[in-house]
Structure formats: structure tokens, C-alpha cells
Amino acid sequence: MTKDAESTMTVGTYLAQRLVEIGIKNHFVVPGDYNLRLLDFLEYYPGLSEIGCCNELNCAFAAEGYARSNGIACAVVTYSVGALTAFDGIGGAYAENLPVILVSGSPNTNDLSSGHLLHHTLGTHDFEYQMEIAKKLTCAAVAIKRAEDAPVMIDHAIRQAILQHKPVYIEIPTNMANQPCPVPGPISAVISPEISDKESLEKATDIAAELISKKEKPILLAGPKLRAAGAESAFVKLAEALNCAAFIMPAAKGFYSEEHKNYAGVYWGEVSSSETTKAVYESSDLVIGAGVLFNDYSTVGWRAAPNPNILLNSDYTSVSIPGYVFSRVYMAEFLELLAKKVSKKPATLEAYNKARPQTVVPKAAEPKAALNRVEVMRQIQGLVDSNTTLYAETGDSWFNGLQMKLPAGAKFEVEMQWGHIGWSVPSAMGYAVAAPERRTIVMVGDGSFQLTGQEISQMIRHKLPVLIFLLNNRGYTIEIQIHDGPYNRIQNWDFAAFCESLNGETGKAKGLHAKTGEELTSAIKVALQNKEGPTLIECAIDTDDCTQELVDWGKAVASANARPPTADN
């Protein structure tokens, strides 16, 4: 950086430089007049490319999707009217452990004490409410009010996003982006990773190894935090060292290769991927968790809750072993070191292999028969290869997706903690921006699609060949199975026509209808040839056509939701 360049450092340039230095190449934006000057600086900074979004919910989800692929992401919105909606996607990033930097414009600093009322606000003289809300759903929130404070605030926020794998919030007044500020120091101060406390790490692994040595039937369980913690390869090492059965939680599908010799399926209580999976898991005498998270959805309404007496879990920064908790022990280091201290415990893997579920290859449906869910899944399975990322939207797509076989290298994206219907379309757009070499396939229901479907427009704009299978069964199936009522019926759309209407004059999106297996096969052929834009295939299936697992799971979750209050004392 030359002396001349240093003299041009502004708050906007500082932020832009930091974003590039942490590995962000694209930022997601919805312009609004409180953020336009800042957008100028990001726009013209080399190495940063702007992705416009249709609205702020989609913008935050697109950033969240980008973070899934890239590791970290940035969304820029305007004050209040923009940020309050973006907060929903940011809440999702928080719940799903994804580092998204939400940047919002805010009122001119001269207006803070002027007695002025401003547009895009509640119409009061309080301009702090957005920051107060941001604090509740980010791990760090900063509001820059003086240019000289900007560097330390920006660096602090970004570092927390990286360390905690959570979203952060940076508020930049509309007149601040162009203000001169100090130049940044080395990026290593922001990105260098924390390491475990040596003594705690040693002791934690010693005690864990000792506990494992006393057990006959330990198993491994990969949880949704495994990827964010950067511990996927360490988990594999531990699986090989123990040579026991290794299970995954549903939200961790794709984080551990299904082709690995120790893979024993998705454990999800009564809706696990096979009876053998369930039986072996539940007969184990120690569950070694890596980044696990148990909620009402992942425990089938608490019916598959873990036994805390036989649960050892490595979380981001701590390890809990029955009777012990160790802080400042990071997951990847813990798993790696533990792998060196344990001996093989193959009983559970042997039990699994004895009753290994046979792969059932569904027969092709009659080509002209009415389409059904099983046939749709059979044909999608044929598309999944090592270069595929499969997105499963909230709803029956979860259960369909979990039944898909993932070859090594294939990836799977799901949003099982936040569970926002409609998440998949904008998230897949952001993901595809970050990973243009992968084939992104989305499975989404008709009700979910209606929340966020316009983001296909940005896939068109950026020529992203995302393939969207829209399962149209005329309703919110997941809610129908949890608790039905007429509110779960929706207005039908011609989704294929909707998709193509987003082309305008120059777009290359294709929208296709499939009512039979034959039509679906044809549609997929057309889709695979479309390299210049997204393709949406509307698959018409019966309203009642859903997995038995969703039926079972829905009843259990509804039961948990409806437990009556305890009587007051």
C-alpha cells in the first residue's frame, strides 16, 4: 500500500478492504437511500462484486447461502425498512451457525441530536432501536458514529463473526462512508484462529479416551456444527481410529461421507434412515457427539432425546463429558487428539454391518402414470453426483432429501434449526454465486416457494444454472402433518410460467411442467442442457403424497407443541 493510497482510506474503503481480505468476493445488496454512498465504495473496490437482490429477506438468505459455501458472507441493506426484514434471515444465520456480516446504513450523524424526524424510521426521535434489536440476534453489533472509531469496530465485528460462526451487525451512517479514517493493520489480527488451552485439551482427551476405553459399544454422532467448526476431517480420523459406527444428525447430512466405511445412517429417532440405524444407535453405551444440537425437531418432539449420562459432546469451544466440562477446547483439535489416544471399538460397526440395510433401488414408474413423490426422488437421485449440492427446503423435502444417497463430494444443505419456509430459493442463489462450478439442485414445496420465489430473477441475471424441483401438492404439507386446518391450503400458481416471466427480454430461465414420469425425464433433459440460467420443473403430485416419516414426525412434534401448561403453584 503506497503512501498515496493510504491517504485515500475512508470508512467505506476500510470495510471493503476487510471484506476482501477475509475472503468475500461478492456482497449481497438491496439499495436504499441510507446506504447508497457506502455501496459506492464497495462497488468500486477491486475484488468485490455486487449482487442485487429483490428484497431484504431474500438478500439475507442469499448471503447465508453464500456463507454455507464460502465460509463467510456480507449483506448490505438500508435502515429500518431494510434491516428489519433482513433480521429474519440473520436470525436464521444465527440459528444455523453461519457468519454473515449485516451492514446497514443509518441516519446522518447530524440528525442524531437535532430534533429532526426522519424517513424510514418509526417517526420518533429514537434511532437506537435497530441497534438494540440487532444485539439480540448477532454475536456482535457495532454502530459507527465517528470515523476514527471505525477500524477497531469493523475489525471487532468481523473477528467475532469468524470466531463464533455467527452473524454480526455493522451500522454505518449515511454520511460516514466517505470520511477519512486510519488505514488497516495486517488482516492476521482479525482472522488468526483461536487455539485450545493446551492443558485443558490434554486433560479432556485423556478423560474422554479413558471413558471410551471402558465402553463396549461407543458410537459417533456428527452434528450440524461440525462444518462451521472446520472439524469434518478430524471427525473422519476419529471414526477410523475407533472403527465404530458413525451416525449423523439430519442437519449434518453431507458433513460426513456416506461412502465412508463407518457410515451408519441418519439417526432421527423413529424416522431414522433405517431400522438398523435406530437399533444400533439406541443400543450403544456411549454417544460421542461432534457439534450436535438437539431440538424438538431433531428429537422427534423429544421422543429421541439423548441420555445425558452417556453423551460426550465436543462443541465449538468446549467439551462436555458426563461429570466434566472443559472450556477453551476447540472441536477440531479435540477430535484429532482424541483419535490418537483411542483404540478400536468395532462392536457397533459390526452390529450395523450384520444387519446393514439393503439399498432398495426403486423401480421406474410407468412413464405415463401420474407423477408421484417416489418417482420424482428416483429421477433426482440419478442426477446427484460428486459435484452436486442438494438443497432441501423445510417440509417433506427434508425427508425426501435425507433418503438421497450422496456420493463422495456431494453436498447437502438444510435449515433445520431456523426452519424458515422459503429459505432454499434465495439461499441457493447465494450458494451458487459462491460455488459456480457446482451443480445446485433445489427441492422445494409450492407453499415455501411462494414466500421467496422472485429471487429466481437474480439467478437469471447472473446466469446461474440452478435446477429447481418444485413439488406442487397444493398446500403447506409440513404444517398439514403437524396440525391441519384450511389455513394450510394455498392459492395455486403456474410456477413454470412464473419462472419464465422473470426472464424479461434477455433471460434464459426455463419453466417446465411434469405430470408424469416421462414428462419429468424430458424436463430434466432440457434442464441439463440449460447452462445460461435456472430451470424450474413443477412436479404435480397428489396432496396426500408425502413420506410416512413426515406423518410420524409431524404427529410427534404436534404433540410436543400441544403439551398443556403445568398448573400454577
Next chain:
Amino acid sequence: MKDNQQAVQLQQPTTIGHYLAVRLAQAGVKHHFVVPGDYNLGLLDKLQYNNYLEEVNCANELNCAFAAEGYARANGIAACVVTYSVGAFTAFDGIGGAYAEDLPVILISGSPNTNDIGSSHLLHHTLGTHDFSYQYEMAKKITCAAVSIQRPTEAPRLIDYAIKMALLKKKPVYIEVPTNVASQPCAAPGPASLITEPETSNQEYLQMAVDISAKIVNGKQKPVLLAGPKLRSFKAESAFLELANSLNCSVAVMPNAKSFFPESHPNYAGIYWGQASTLGAESIINWSDCIICAGTTFTDYSSNGWTSLPPKANVLHVDVDRVTVSDAEFGGVLLRDFLHELAKKVKANNASVVEYKRIRPESLEIPMENPKAALNRKEIIRQVQNLVNQETTLFVDTGDSWFGGMRITLPEKARFEIEMQWGHIGWSVPSAFGYAIGAPKRNVVVFVGDGSFQETVQEVSQMVRLNLPIIMFLINNRGYTIEVEIHDGPYNRIKNWDYAAIVEAFNAGEGHAKGFRVGNGHELAEAIRQAKENSQGPTLIECNIDQDDCSKELINWGHNVGAANGKPPAKE
């Protein structure tokens, strides 16, 4: 109304869900707007069973909150029901809008089962922590009252409190109902008057304020009236009209109060908005020595980036519950009471009317374009003007639609809807949808830009579902024009869509939406003719105009607002 209120009163113990349903009906809600999610399904059942409430589905929660906000504009109060976190967070944006615009919207959210609070359970649709109070804490920031029902016995008191506050303050409120609580028993609701009894002015202060104000007004040479946006919410339009008639002075209207004073009234003097003023309003305000500001609020947007404010020394300001006159301030004086009483005490003074007749610019009719010439903004306004009648409500979304809308002359009883405080692009589509449900006899016409439309497009499908004959004029100039004029950059360019085709995609072979794309005056006239014939669904007319075709008022206004935004920080 009294019979209706009595009819919904129950006599025996009921459930919390039913209690809420009855109270909503008593408050004047006839439709509630919903997006189902598993934390609210039990409650939705209870609301459905009430014969006085009808459920309206929305495509997402932002649109749901804006539809409720639009319904409140037509009906006076509204309710929407969403699920926890994933639903409410987005609804909060529309609720912030309702707060900014003084609209009473009751936001009801499901929440986790009460047994899970304090347990070690983590739950779905949450941040993944053990704190389930964050949503309630957030709601407090953007509502005038927020309640979270944690014990069934508390429910009646909390529900009554929240709804009463919505009615009194004309602001949104928040009611959180855990997923397992809606079916729990509770006491039957009492009389509607417990929640609907209106606030009254402090009589002593009212009298003092009126006496002093009348004395001042009567002592001035050139009084004028300025109508502000709070007149409608606080039910003061008729009192304001009384005062205008008594005083017989010129009446200017703020842009976000258009239609709150009849433009057909002989004393109407146009929109007061700095350089964007119409019909000479700015001149008459500047000329006056006594500007009675009723329900006004001045922001950077409504003051043209602070370049256009009435001179403080000449202002008598009447807010919703206080009056500021010379050096005195009177709290506890309600807007409509004050205006009503003042009307009795002022003497007529038509000096401003005389002067206004002198300075009023000639109203130039927009000449008809060559029917085959490329369409432009003025031709659109001219043709839409012919569509506007007494039954019309015109919605103008954020952007150049504002300035085009100001040019439309409103016949008596025509209404105008704008969102100038919150200014959320895309607001108009779902808000018009909710409004049309609240006022099914009115002709709803929407002006929306292409960028705004892309934000909230889905809600057209709900218009299709309910056969609402809303007419939407989509002004397509390939960008966010309002931002272009405030501060331009490539981020203001957007992806073009085939808007006519989108609308018809929502029919799915069953609906009656119509989409047209027009490029000249003849095509526009033909599209309007067909739109008027479509009584079974919405019609969207995409009007293609040049990217640079926007009003000079927007250019000037954008320049001034941009300057206010960019004012450098004060030196320390």
C-alpha cells in the same frame, strides 16, 4: 355496531383463543391476515371458529403485515397472525411501518410451549439458544404495547390491555400466545366498552387552549390551515373541515395527508411540499402570518430535505394530544376536540382565499398525446386521472409514483394512500390487497414502480384467490428511480421481468388476473378499458417509459434529500 358488539359477547367460560377472537371482533376487526406456522396453528383454529372473523391468507409475513396495515387504513384497525421468529421477524418490518404511519395493527405471534421455558430444551424456529424472550423484547421496540401470555389466567387482562392501547394510541401492539395456551380455559370477555371506550380531552386544558388559540388566530391578518397525516388516524378529518369552513381560509395539505381534506372544496390550495408543491400551496403558506398545522409531522422527506418548513414563528401546532401555541403548550387536548371547539370560536377571515385566487397558477390540463407516440409519464397520469372517481382509492408506492400521484386531482370522497414516513418500497401491493378486503366497494388503483413491485409481487396471487379487482399501473423504467435521483450508482439498475406474464402465472388456469404491457397511449387506453371490465380479479398494466422520464419534482426533491443524507459529520 352496538348490536354486533353485544352479539359477540359470550356468557360462559371460554378459551384464550376464543377470548382473543371475541375481543378482536369487538374492536372492529372482521378479517385477520395469517401465515400459518406450527407455533400458531392451534390459535388459528380458535379464531376460525368465531363467526365474526374471517381468515385471509398471505404469501409471506412481510406482505401479511402490510396487508393488515392496508386493512387498518380502510377499517380503522387490523390484526395479523404469524408464527414465532421465522414469521414475526419479517412481520416486524410491516409493523414498524404501521408504527410510523399511525395505524393500529394487532400483531399476534405463536411462541414455544410454556413447558419448554426454563427447561433445557432447544427449539426449532428459534435462534438455538435457551432464551425465548428475545422476540418479545424486540416487539417492545416497535409497538406501543407488547404482551406475552405465559399463564392462562393472565390472558384476559393482557389481551384487553394490548387491544385497548392499539385503539387509543393508533399504533401497533404485540400479543404473544404460546402454542399450548390457545385452548386453555379462561373467563369470558366482558363488555366491549372495556376496550373501546375512547379517550377524552382534559376539559380545562381544552378550553384554555381553544381560548388562547382563538384569540391569536382572530388577531392575525392572514391565517391558513395545513392538514397533516395524523388527521385520519385520529379521526379528526371532519373537525378539520368544520374549522376550515368556519375560518374560511385557504387550506393546504401535506403530501402524506392528500385526500384528508376534499380537493373539491373551494378553499383547497394544493399540496405543500416545497418545490414539489402543487397549485401554489407553497406560496400561500409562505405568505401567511398564521399557519395552523393540524396533525402535521415534518421529516426530511416531507420537507424536501429540510428546505421547506413553515416559518416557526407563524405556526400554531396541533398534535394528536397536545397543542403548542406561542409560548404555551397544552397536553391532554385531543386533536379532534380541539379543532371542533376552535371552529366555534374563530371568526371567518378569507384574506388567504382572496390572495390565493390572485396567485393560484392556472391548472394546465395535460394535453393528450399522439396515441401512437411512445408512452410517457404525463400521458399515464392523464389517463389515470380519467379513471379516478368518488369510489376510487389511489395507492402510490415509494418513488416517482408519489409525485405522479400528487398531480392527480381527487374528486370528493376519492381517497389516497401513501406511506411517506416508513417509505418501504413495495408496500403498496400488499397494502392495497388488505385495503380492498376492508373496503370491498371501493375501486382500488395502485401506482407502483418496477423495483418496488419486485419486493412484494407474491401478494397479487392473493388478489387472484379472492377475486379482488384491483388495477395496478406498473411504471417500468428499469430501475429504482427514487434512489437514482437521491444518489445514483449501478446498484439502482434491476433485472427486468415480464410483469404481465407474472400476473397471469398466478391464475394457474383458474384465476382471472389480467396482465397488459403497453408502450403507447392507445395501448394504455385499451388496457384500461379491459381492466374496468375485469370485475373478477386484479389487472396489471405494465407501462413502459424511458429510464430518464421522471418528474422534475422528484429530481429536485431527490437532490435535496441526497444533500441532507450526505451532510458531513460536525467537526468535534
